[in-house]
Amino acid sequence: MRLAKAELENKTVLITGAGSQGGIGADAAELLAEEGARVLVTGRHRERGEQVVKTITAAGGNARFLLADLSKLDDVHRLADEAGEVDVLVNNAAAYALGSSLELTAENYTAMYDTNVRAPFLLVQRLAPVMIARGSGSIINISTIAARGSMPGMSLYGSTKGAIESLTRSWAAEFAPYNVRVNALAPGTINTDNVSAVMGEAWHELEKANPTKRIGRPREISQAVLFLASDRSSYVSGSVMTVDGAFSSVLFQRPPITGLVPS
Numbered sequence: 001m002r003l004a005k006a007e008l009e010n011k012t013v014l015i016t017g018a019g020s021q022g023g024i025g026a027d028a029a030e031l032l033a034e035e036g037a038r039v040l041v042t043g044r045h046r047e048r049g050e051q052v053v054k055t056i057t058a059a060g061g062n063a064r065f066l067l068a069d070l071s072k073l074d075d076v077h078r079l080a081d082e083a084g085e086v087d088v089l090v091n092n093a094a095a096y097a098l099g100s101s102l103e104l105t106a107e108n109y110t111a112m113y114d115t116n117v118r119a120p121f122l123l124v125q126r127l128a129p130v131m132i133a134r135g136s137g138s139i140i141n142i143s144t145i146a147a148r149g150s151m152p153g154m155s156l157y158g159s160t161k162g163a164i165e166s167l168t169r170s171w172a173a174e175f176a177p178y179n180v181r182v183n184a185l186a187p188g189t190i191n192t193d194n195v196s197a198v199m200g201e202a203w204h205e206l207e208k209a210n211p212t213k214r215i216g217r218p219r220e221i222s223q224a225v226l227f228l229a230s231d232r233s234s235y236v237s238g239s240v241m242t243v244d245g246a247f248s249s250v251l252f253q254r255p256p257i258t259g260l261v262p263s
Helices: 022-033 046-058 073-083 106-134 155-178 191-200 202-209 216-230 247-251
Strands: 011-016 037-045 062-066 088-091 136-141 180-187 240-243
Touching: 011 022, 011 046, 022 046, 022 062, 022 155, 037 046, 046 247, 062 073, 073 088, 073 106, 073 136, 073 216, 088 216, 106 155, 106 180, 106 240, 136 155, 136 216, 180 216, 216 240
Parallel strands: 011 037, 011 088, 037 062, 088 136, 136 180, 180 240
Antiparallel strands: none
16 A cells, blocks of 8 residues: 655745744644644744744654744844745734724734734745746635624724735735635634633633534644645635634624634
8 A cells, every 4th residue: 555645745834923832823833744844933932932843843843943023024024034935835923902993002003914914915925936936835824704704802803814815815816827826714713822811701602602512623723724735725726714613604693792802
C-alpha cells in the first residue's frame, strides 16, 4: 500500500496571530506542520511564540517564530521582508474591542482597522507578487460571522471583517488568472483561551443557542484552513466558508444574545 504524501510538503506557510497556544492560529500552525509545511509563526510576544514553535518542532515539524505587532506599520513591512517567499498566507491576527458604537473610541477604531484590515492588505500586496510569478498560492483570511449580521457590541469589529470579506472577493478575481486562490473563513464562537477568558456567563447561553448545543473547537477551524491551503480546494476561490455549527442560520432569527464575543 502506498503511503499518502503530506498535503503541504515543501510548502511555506505564514500564519499571523499564531504566537499564543490555545488559539486558532497556533492550532492551525500545528496541523499544517503535521502536513509537512514549513510554518512561520507570528505574534507580539516572543516567549509565547517560541513555545508554539517548540511544540511543533518537538513533534517533528518545521517552524520558526517571527516577532511582529501588526498594528505597527514598520512591523508589517519587516514581517513581509523576513517571511520572504511563501506559498500560503493565513491572515489570522486580529484586534477587537467590544462595546456600544457610542462608547468605542478613536483609539479602538485605529487599533482594529490597522491590525484587521491594513496589515492583511499590505501583506498581500507584498507577498502575492511572488505567488503570481510562481503561478500558485493560497491566501486565507480569517473573518467572523459578526461580519454579516447584527451583534450588539460588535459593530466596529464586524465592520473590519466585512472589509476583509470584500477584499477576499476582489483579490480572488484579480489573482485568479495566475492560479492564486483567495478565500475567507468565518468562524462562530470558538473555544480558544482568549474567548474563554472574556466570555463569562455568556458561554452557556451561546451553547444553548447553537443547533449543535456546543461551542466550536480550534481544530475544527484548522481543518478548514488545511482544506483551503491544500490542493483539495484547487477550484475554490472567492468564497467565504462559514464554520459555526449552523449558529448563524438561527442567530439572526432570534432576539439578540447578550455577551457575544468574536472568535
